Every structure is written in structure tokens, then in C-alpha cells.
Amino acid sequence: VLYFLVNYQLFELTFAPSGFVTHRVEYSYFYDRELSFVGSVLKTLEIFFISHFHAGTVLSLPILLAALLARLNIGRHTQAERVIWTIVAICVFYGFYTWIVYLFGEHFPMLVEYKFERVRIMLPFLWMLAFALALGQLRVKSPRVVGFFLAVQFIVTVASHDEFQHNLRQLAGVPKKPNFKEFVAEDLYHQIDAYIGRPKDSYRVIHLGMKPAASQYNGFYTLDALMAIYGLDYKHQFRKIMKQEIEKDEDIMVYYDEWGNWCYLLSSELGKESSAFLIGKDQDRVVEELNIDTRALLDMDGEYLFSAVRILNAEQIGLQFEKTFEHPDSYWKVHLYHVVGPPAMAPGDPTDKF
Incomplete structure (x- = not known):
């Protein structure tokens, strides 16, 4: 029942x-x-x-x-x-x-x-x-x-019990995952909100290496989410953003195409395990080549990318690095990227993937 x-x-x-x-x-x-x-x-x-x-x-x-x-x-x-x-x-x-x-x-x-x-x-x-x-x-x-x-x-x-084990790890100084306060990181998100300086309902954000739940808790409007039910059209539209990226790895592509409850931005370098969306500030990871369609991202009003990892080819794909945000009480280190769209390419340029 x-x-x-x-x-x-x-x-x-x-x-x-x-x-x-x-x-x-x-x-x-x-x-x-x-x-x-x-x-x-x-x-x-x-x-x-x-x-x-x-x-x-x-x-x-x-x-x-x-x-x-x-x-x-x-x-x-x-x-x-x-x-x-x-x-x-x-x-x-x-x-x-x-x-x-x-x-x-x-x-x-x-x-x-x-x-x-x-x-x-x-x-x-x-x-x-x-x-x-x-x-x-x-x-x-x-x-x-x-x-x-x-x-x-x-x-x-x-x-x-999971919470008991987590508390023991916290006391021992070796936490395996964040507690609630560290996860929602209100002070950190206040900093990001103040930096952007716009009403939150006027733009959309997407995430890499971190779960969108923390942003949602802090009032941001996200394109990505864990959803048990959402529209098939939305799933297909979201897929356009990362089409080239997920096609690098069949496991990741099947994971999204044949399941898709985790409507997240996926990276072939980070993988699809839960740890790929819980990358903390102490891990200092990078993604060397992220192939996403920032034009498709802008079509969905996605103007900012909150990333737990540094993206080395950000400029080449139309992401402008803004600032890195940290806070002592936060589990996350957020690299803020502004989505400016793919750079203009000459007609017939074989590198034009857009």
C-alpha cells in the first residue's frame, strides 16, 4: 500500500x-x-x-x-x-x-x-x-x-548503521562522505549566488562531478536531477548536450539511454559510479577533454556549469572559467564556468563538431 x-x-x-x-x-x-x-x-x-x-x-x-x-x-x-x-x-x-x-x-x-x-x-x-x-x-x-x-x-x-559508521569516521578524521551540513554547503552557495548577482530563476545551472541536490536545496534551478519520472522529450534534449561525450564509453551511454533516472552530465573520464558525483575539495581531480555541446546547453537556458573538477579544454568547448569557490564547512570545491557557447569556426573546418 x-x-x-x-x-x-x-x-x-x-x-x-x-x-x-x-x-x-x-x-x-x-x-x-x-x-x-x-x-x-x-x-x-x-x-x-x-x-x-x-x-x-x-x-x-x-x-x-x-x-x-x-x-x-x-x-x-x-x-x-x-x-x-x-x-x-x-x-x-x-x-x-x-x-x-x-x-x-x-x-x-x-x-x-x-x-x-x-x-x-x-x-x-x-x-x-x-x-x-x-x-x-x-x-x-x-x-x-x-x-x-x-x-x-x-x-x-x-x-x-550507515550514520553510525559515518560518525565514527568523522571522529577518526577519515570521513568517507560528507555530512548534511558539508553536503548542502549553504555558505558556499551564498558566495556563488552573490558572485553571479542575478535572480536564480533567470538562468539554469548544470553540474559535473557533483550532485545537483545541493544546488536545488540552495534555491538554484538545475537542468540535471535525479528523477523517477520525467518527460521523454526532456531526456532526449538533455542527451544532446553530452552526445559526443557518452558515445566515448558504451557503458555510460547505455546507462543513460536505457535507464536515465540520473539525468546527470556524464563524463567518460569520471565514470558513472556514485563516487563520480561526490568529488570533494580534497581530491583535486581534472577532466582533460570534455566533449559537450554548449550550444545545446544554451538552448535549454543553461548558463552556468558548477564543476567539482577543473576542465582543461573549457575554452575550446565554449566554457569561460569564472572563479573557484571554497569554504571550510563545505565538502565541495566549485569551479564556476560561464557557458558562452562554442567558438565560431570557419566554414568547412573539419574540427567543427557543432
């Missing part, structure tokens, strides 16, 4: 079509998946015992042991067992969903567009429900055992 509520817009587009064509029609479910029976079995076992990064970390073995002890304790099937069998069914469904799409996806496109495999988000709740039911059946005869299981699960849950 929650999945339907959160994704109501997607279901509305399906069951009450308005003529709006989303980028999801170009989804290719198999762009990053292999059809393998052994792989599906391993995927099932992995999510059962290790969980999934979108579903939270749960230590399943102590819960299974608690459920087994509860079964032996009362000598009959327990409610915890029934919940665990539900978990098994979800894990098998998730592990073999690729085969379901392969066999039925052509006739039922919703299997691809909605990715019902994401029922996995229910797993942490179901594991905790099974755990609570098992402990409830153990508490009368074995209160110390219950205390032991609670202590183990608490320690593991806290120790594996």
Missing part, C-alpha cells in the same frame, strides 16, 4: 493516461542484469542472509536461531515461522524476478516500469516481526536467552 501511495504519479500515468510520455518507456530491464539461474539462486541467498542496501541491514542468523528455539520450545509451528516463510517467498521472487521479466515482460510492460521486485523493502519489517514473535514465545521460559538475542541484534544493527 505504501509503495502505491509513494508512487501514485506513476500509477496515475498508467491507469489515467494524459498523453505525457515518460522516460520510462525506454527502460531496458536487462541493461545491467544477466539472465542466469545460478546468479538468481545466489541473489536469493544474498538478500536472505545479507539483505540489500536499499532495504537496510538485518542480521538474519540470530533471528532464525531464535525462531528455531521458539519452535522447539512450544513443540509446534509458530507465528514466527509463518513470517519467515513469507520472507523466503519474497527473497525467491526478488532473486528470480529477472526471469519473470524475461518470460512475461513483453506482454506486461508494468513488470519493467514498476519493478515489483522492490517488495524487498518490506524485508526489514518482516524480519523484525519474526524476531519479536519468536522472542515473545521464548520470554516466559528463557528470559536470559531473550536478553542475549536482543543485545546481539542491537549491537549489530547500530554498528552496521
Whole structure:
């Protein structure tokens, strides 16, 4: 029910079509998946015992042991067992969903567009429900055992929590990623806003090596974004900006063309992993040759590029370097480029790519 509520817009587009064509029609479910029976079995076992990064970390073995002890304790099937069998069914469904799409996806496109495999988000709740039911059946005869299981699960849950690990790294002085204050970097963006000196709604910005969410938080209007639903026409128009760049690397091209939820400016030199959009001020990275169409960028009212990396061929592609911005409380170092458009080229010049 929650999945339907959160994704109501997607279901509305399906069951009450308005003529709006989303980028999801170009989804290719198999762009990053292999059809393998052994792989599906391993995927099932992995999510059962290790969980999934979108579903939270749960230590399943102590819960299974608690459920087994509860079964032996009362000598009959327990409610915890029934919940665990539900978990098994979800894990098998998730592990073999690729085969379901392969066999039925052509006739039922919703299997691809909605990715019902994401029922996995229910797993942490179901594991905790099974755990609570098992402990409830153990508490009368074995209160110390219950205390032991609670202590183990608490320690593991806290120790594996992403924010806990991040705080430990912060205390040790070796942060792996920014905290909220460093990420949104309000003081840094105030500096950029003051430098540009124009109403934010009068221009659009795009990013390289950094996520647009921070700019959006600070009130900037961005051409790039992480979007679950947006227009197919917009996806194609945005692609024109980086057509030459993504065609250098087939993996990156497929990543955008056959998925595209991350409507980001992609670079063949930076790659497509999450770290390629979290380049901090201490990394001091550069892009030697960025091939983007700045005329297409201007056509979308894109006037500024916020870049976490220095672009060595900026002038050749129509980017004018303005200034580098830093702040002690910011994770980012932003190199600000003004989009002036491709330089004029002589007719017939073979270097004219525009």
C-alpha cells in the first residue's frame, strides 16, 4: 500500500493516461542484469542472509536461531515461522524476478516500469516481526536467552548503521562522505549566488562531478536531477548536450539511454559510479577533454556549469572559467564556468563538431 501511495504519479500515468510520455518507456530491464539461474539462486541467498542496501541491514542468523528455539520450545509451528516463510517467498521472487521479466515482460510492460521486485523493502519489517514473535514465545521460559538475542541484534544493527559508521569516521578524521551540513554547503552557495548577482530563476545551472541536490536545496534551478519520472522529450534534449561525450564509453551511454533516472552530465573520464558525483575539495581531480555541446546547453537556458573538477579544454568547448569557490564547512570545491557557447569556426573546418 505504501509503495502505491509513494508512487501514485506513476500509477496515475498508467491507469489515467494524459498523453505525457515518460522516460520510462525506454527502460531496458536487462541493461545491467544477466539472465542466469545460478546468479538468481545466489541473489536469493544474498538478500536472505545479507539483505540489500536499499532495504537496510538485518542480521538474519540470530533471528532464525531464535525462531528455531521458539519452535522447539512450544513443540509446534509458530507465528514466527509463518513470517519467515513469507520472507523466503519474497527473497525467491526478488532473486528470480529477472526471469519473470524475461518470460512475461513483453506482454506486461508494468513488470519493467514498476519493478515489483522492490517488495524487498518490506524485508526489514518482516524480519523484525519474526524476531519479536519468536522472542515473545521464548520470554516466559528463557528470559536470559531473550536478553542475549536482543543485545546481539542491537549491537549489530547500530554498528552496521550507515550514520553510525559515518560518525565514527568523522571522529577518526577519515570521513568517507560528507555530512548534511558539508553536503548542502549553504555558505558556499551564498558566495556563488552573490558572485553571479542575478535572480536564480533567470538562468539554469548544470553540474559535473557533483550532485545537483545541493544546488536545488540552495534555491538554484538545475537542468540535471535525479528523477523517477520525467518527460521523454526532456531526456532526449538533455542527451544532446553530452552526445559526443557518452558515445566515448558504451557503458555510460547505455546507462543513460536505457535507464536515465540520473539525468546527470556524464563524463567518460569520471565514470558513472556514485563516487563520480561526490568529488570533494580534497581530491583535486581534472577532466582533460570534455566533449559537450554548449550550444545545446544554451538552448535549454543553461548558463552556468558548477564543476567539482577543473576542465582543461573549457575554452575550446565554449566554457569561460569564472572563479573557484571554497569554504571550510563545505565538502565541495566549485569551479564556476560561464557557458558562452562554442567558438565560431570557419566554414568547412573539419574540427567543427557543432
